[in-house]
Amino acid sequence: MREWLNRYYQYLLIEKGAADNTLAAYGRDLNRYLAFLEQRGLSNPRSALPQTVVDFLVQIKSEGLSANSANRTLAALRGFYKYLLREKVLEESPLAQIELAKVWMRLPDTVSSDEMKKILSQPDDSTPQGLRDRAMLELLYASGLRVSELAGLTMNSINWQVGFLTVMGKGGKERVVPVGKTAYDCVRRYVDEARPKLIRSKTTDVLFLNRFGTSLTRQGLWKIIVHYAQKAGLKKNVHPHTFRHSFASHLLEGGADLRAVQVMLGHSDISTTQIYTHVTRERLKEIHRKYHPRG
Numbered sequence: 001m002r003e004w005l006n007r008y009y010q011y012l013l014i015e016k017g018a019a020d021n022t023l024a025a026y027g028r029d030l031n032r033y034l035a036f037l038e039q040r041g042l043s044n045p046r047s048a049l050p051q052t053v054v055d056f057l058v059q060i061k062s063e064g065l066s067a068n069s070a071n072r073t074l075a076a077l078r079g080f081y082k083y084l085l086r087e088k089v090l091e092e093s094p095l096a097q098i099e100l101a102k103v104w105m106r107l108p109d110t111v112s113s114d115e116m117k118k119i120l121s122q123p124d125d126s127t128p129q130g131l132r133d134r135a136m137l138e139l140l141y142a143s144g145l146r147v148s149e150l151a152g153l154t155m156n157s158i159n160w161q162v163g164f165l166t167v168m169g170k171g172g173k174e175r176v177v178p179v180g181k182t183a184y185d186c187v188r189r190y191v192d193e194a195r196p197k198l199i200r201s202k203t204t205d206v207l208f209l210n211r212f213g214t215s216l217t218r219q220g221l222w223k224i225i226v227h228y229a230q231k232a233g234l235k236k237n238v239h240p241h242t243f244r245h246s247f248a249s250h251l252l253e254g255g256a257d258l259r260a261v262q263v264m265l266g267h268s269d270i271s272t273t274q275i276y277t278h279v280t281r282e283r284l285k286e287i288h289r290k291y292h293p294r295g
Contacts, residue, residue, distance in 0.1 A: 001034055001037065001038075001042075001043050001044065001045055002034060004045055004083075004084060004087075004089065005030055005031075005034060005080070007083075007087075008030075008079075008080055008083045009023065009027070011083060012026070012079075017171070017172055019170060019171065019172075021148070025072060025076070026076040026079070026080075029072065029073040029076040029077070030076050030077070030080055032060070032073075033056055033073070033076075033077060036056045036059065037052070040052070045084055045089050045090060046089075046090060048094050049094055050094045050095070050096075052094065053077065053094050053095055057070065057073075057074070060073065074095070077095055078093075078095055081093040081094065081095055109236070109237060109238070109239070109241070109242050109245055110242065110245045110246045110249050110250075111234065111236065111238060111242060111246050113250060115232070115234055116141060116243075116246055116250075118232040118233070118234070119137065119228050119229055119232045119234070119238070120134070120137050120138060120141065121232075122228040122231045122232050123137065123228065125189075127194075128193075128194035128195075128197045128198055129194075129198075129211065131186075131189060131190045131193060131194035132190050132194050132195070132198065132208060132209070133224055133228070134186050134190070135183070135186040135187045135189070135190035135194075135208070136150060136208055136221070136224070137225070137228065137243070138182055138183040138186040138187070139165075139179065139183045139186070139187055140225075140240065140243040140244070140247075141183070141243050141246065141247055142178075142179055142180040142182065142183035142247070143165055143167075143177045143178070143179060143180075143183065143247070143264070144177070144243075144244045144247035144248060144264055144265050145165075145167060145177070145243075145244065146169070146170075146240070146241070146244060147218050147221050147222065147240035147241070148218055149167050149168065149169060150208065150221065150240075151208070151215060151216055151217070151218055151221060152168060153165070153167075153206070153207040153208065154205040154206055154207055155191075155205045155206075155207055156205065157207060158179065158187065158207075160188070163178060163179045163180070163181070163184050164176050164177065164178055164179060165177045165178075165179055167266070169266040170266065173266060173268075175263070175264075175266045177264050178264070187207075191207075195207075195209060198210070198211065198213055199213045200213045201213075202214070218240075221240060222239060222240055225238065225239060225240050225242075225243070226238065226239065229242075244265070245276070248261050248265060248273070248276040249276045251264075252276050252277060258270065258273060258274065258277065261273055261276065
């Protein structure tokens with residue numbers, strides 16, 4: 001079974017061009033499944049029955065796995081068994097009659113406009129790191145980037161003449177996103193004043209650099225964002241995706257078209273973007289309760 005799993009990884013990597021994050025997530029899910037099968041003495045791909053898969057799902061649910069994670073695990077299993085069918089290792093998938101676990105829509109974490117202003121005002125722009133951090137935070141909020149997209153920006157990602165970003169998103173899909181004057185000015189200042197001090201004697205086209213003159217990691221970016229949220233006195237959980245969620249919900253609150261937001265976020269399906277309309281409705285209800293005399 002593990003031999004076929006290794007072949008499946010190669011298939012995802014070479015033929016499907018799967019991202020590293022996708023491979024890592026599928027790897028965790030599928031290795032957990034294979035460990036479950038091995039505990040039951042099942043090593044042949046044909047030995048797993050529908051009930052075997054159900055038992056596995058029951059077990060991971062009892063371990064506290066969320067509905068979202070359970071769905072992702074099922075998606076990984078479906079992909080693996082589809083590959084085994086394609087390779088004619090199996091004639092029928094044990095998942096054929098198993099429905100995806102029902103996922104209740106969870107509203108994404110956002111902050112208000114005032115809370116975002118507090119976070120954005122925290123970096124000390126009298127230092128190279130402070131200028132860099134201010135530019136990164138402003139760009140995250142202005143463009144709705146994923147943290148991996150921010151880390152992957154190069155000097156050529158920004159069209160300085162028209163103020164647009166070219167971003168390489170999930171699945172290698174390229175999209176163009178407007179930057180906005182405030183973020184543009186912050187990034188321009190960082191590039192002119194701070195980046196030359198951070199790059200030292202190294203040669204790299206990466207836009208945002210750490211103090212050693214190399215690329216910032218996703219973990220490093222995460223820590224920077226958490227630091228400034230805490231410094232701003234916010235008690236809620238703020239992480240890189242909070243900026244992306246807030247970007248979308250604030251645009252919709254301001255009257256932006258849903259499809260325009262979909263394009264800027266790089267969502268292939270508008271149903272993914274529609275979750276932010278729920279955020280906006282919740283925000284409107286909150287305002288109504290707070291300010292209406294009969295709220």
